[in-house]
Amino acid sequence: MLFSLPYKTKQFFFVLIxxxxxxxxxYFIYEKLTNNHELKLSVFVDLVSKSKVFSLKSIVFLLILSIFNWFFEILKWQTLVAPIKRISLKTAAQQSLGSLTASLITPNRIGEYGAKALSFVKDEQKKILLINFIGNMLQMGVTVLLGATGLYFFIKTYNPEINYLKLSRLLFIALAIIALIGFGFTKSRFTIKGVPLEKLKSFLLKFPKKNLLKGGLFSFLRYGLFSFQFYFLLQTFVVDFGYIQAMTFITSMYLLASIIPSIFIFDVVIKGSIAVYLFSLAxxxxxxxxxxxxIxxxxxxxxxxxxxxxxxxNFKLPKKHQYS
Structure with a gap:
């Protein structure tokens, strides 16, 4: 007979989690702001206070861009999950923002997968994990497409020192991993979380193309918003860059930062290091x-x-016949 905790005890541990x-x-947010070895908080506050970044006009504009950035992410999630279960915009917002908080301290935002899956009943959770993967891959696809274009023009214009031997090795390893994954998809005995890869492949191929196109559009709109936000801040700090020139740096930065694994809380550190190197060339x-x-x-x-x-x-585990 398995040991079972009393209901109230389970509720207590659930609240504690x-x-x-x-x-x-x-805590991690606090640590990042107060113990940033690359940028001391006092230096940051002093620089910002001397600029127009925290003027009412700038704050409102930055806030509007951020709101629309997350609005399109919420719409993307609502659209992608629709083939499994139709959820309201409010529910999509709760799941998207709640999973962001839960994933903040996990490597590569892996906690986002579990947090979103828990919002659905057990029978739907494996499909939700796959849908979340699709959403992230759509965003990555936009990042790679625009980033590769930007990086090409960046290298062509600024001719940075590149160790092509190391680069070729990295490309070889990447291609080998892709080839192994492709080989795995041809063998149904391989599984992920207990689900045969053949079934995963079938799920991806049968996923509604209309929803994928909408998800891709929302990913592109998000990218346009946060990249323009970066450009706006460059202008606010009086960095003399034209929009096209700035975008070669910005798209290159996001591409390079996105392919480096990291604990999400240190994502800002990685982006900072890459951005400092790229922009130092100008x-x-x-x-x-x-x-x-x-910022x-x-x-x-x-x-x-x-x-x-x-x-x-305020999260509660879903009931079997609960609808949003």
Missing amino acids: KLSIVVGAF GVNEVVILSIIT MWLFNFVLPSIVGSYFVL
């Missing part, structure tokens, strides 16, 4: 670039995660 997620997320001040990265992080991840913490604390 939710509190731990929220407290952990806030003589842009290091502190200015690190400040822009920090982007605050508006696009910290603020939404604060909203998401409310949804985490």
Whole structure:
């Protein structure tokens, strides 16, 4: 006979887990702001206070861009999950923002998968994991497409020093991994989370193309918003860049940052290091670039995660016949 905890005890531990997620997320945010070795908080505050970044007009504009950024992410999630279960925009917002908070301290935002899956009944969870993967791959696809274009023009214009031997090795390893994955898809005995790869392949091929196209469009709109937000901050800090020139740096930065595995809370550090290197080739001040990265992080991840913490604390496991 299996040992079973009393209902009230289970509820207590469930509340404790939710509190731990929220407290952990806030702690990591605090640590990143106060113990950033690349950019001291006092230096950041001093630079920002001397610029027009925190003028009412700038704050409102940055906030609007961030709201629309997450609005399109919420629409994307609602659209992609529709073939499995139709959910309201409010429910999609709760799941998207709540999962952001839950994933904040996990490597490569892996916690997002589990958080979203828990919002659905057990029979739907494996499909939800796949749909979340599809959504992330759509965003990655836009990043790679625009980033590769930007990186081509960046290399052509600035001719940075590149170790082509190391680069060729990395490409070889990447191609080998892709080939192994492709081989795995041809063998039904291979599984992911207990699901045969043949079934995963079938699920992807049968997924409604209309929903994929809409998801891709929302991914593209999101990319346009946060890349323009970065450009706006460059202009606010009086960095003399035209839009096209700036986009070669911005798209290259997001491409390189996206292919480096990291704990999500340190994503801002990785983007900062890459951005500092890229923009240094054009003589842009290091502190200015690190400040822009920090502001982007605050508006696009910290603020939404604060909203998401409310949804985490009020999260309830779905019932078998619960509809949104």
